[in-house]
Amino acid sequence: MAEPHAEAQHHDSHVGRYWAVWIALLVFTFLTFGLSRLHIPGGWGVVVALAIAATKGGLVALFFMHLWDQRGANRLVFLTSLVFVALLCALTIADNATRFPLANPPGSEVPRSQSTTPIGLPERAP
Numbered sequence: 117m118a119e120p121h122a123e124a125q126h127h128d129s130h131v132g133r134y135w136a137v138w139i140a141l142l143v144f145t146f147l148t149f150g151l152s153r154l155h156i157p158g159g160w161g162v163v164v165a166l167a168i169a170a171t172k173g174g175l176v177a178l179f180f181m182h183l184w185d186q187r188g189a190n191r192l193v194f195l196t197s198l199v200f201v202a203l204l205c206a207l208t209i210a211d212n213a214t215r216f217p218l219a220n221p222p223g224s225e226v227p228r229s230q231s232t233t234p235i236g237l238p239e240r241a242p
Contacts, residue, residue, distance in 0.1 A: 137179045144172050165207065174198075 156164060161181050169186045183194050 133179060137175050141172055141175060144168050144175075162209075170198075170201075 148165065151161070151164060151168075155161075177194060183190055
């Protein structure tokens with residue numbers, strides 16, 4: 117039979133871990149809010165926001181869904197899903213970055229000095 121004192125220590129370590137994760141989630145939430153008020157040039161704002169969101173999601177999955185204590189197949193499934201989400205995000209960003217300029221919605225055009233003309237099409241005067 118397990119000793120009550122050992123079970124109490126084990127329970128206290130989990131409670132302390134939950135508090136630490138909760139505080140980390142609060143910090144990342146306030147960081148997300150603070151960075152949303154800043155203008156990060158070059159489209160890096162999306163990258164920073166996705167990194168913060170991925171970190172928060174990882175913390176929730178590892179500690180509140182108890183993957184930290186699991187071994188083997190559960191961790192493999194978690195890591196595989198992270199790889200596929202990263203692949204989905206990368207392919208979506210690459211697709212949008214390589215589109216013909218007229219295929220993007222109005223207001224998202226690149227300034228004329230930075231745009232390139234597709235091969236075979238004459239450049240039009242502004």
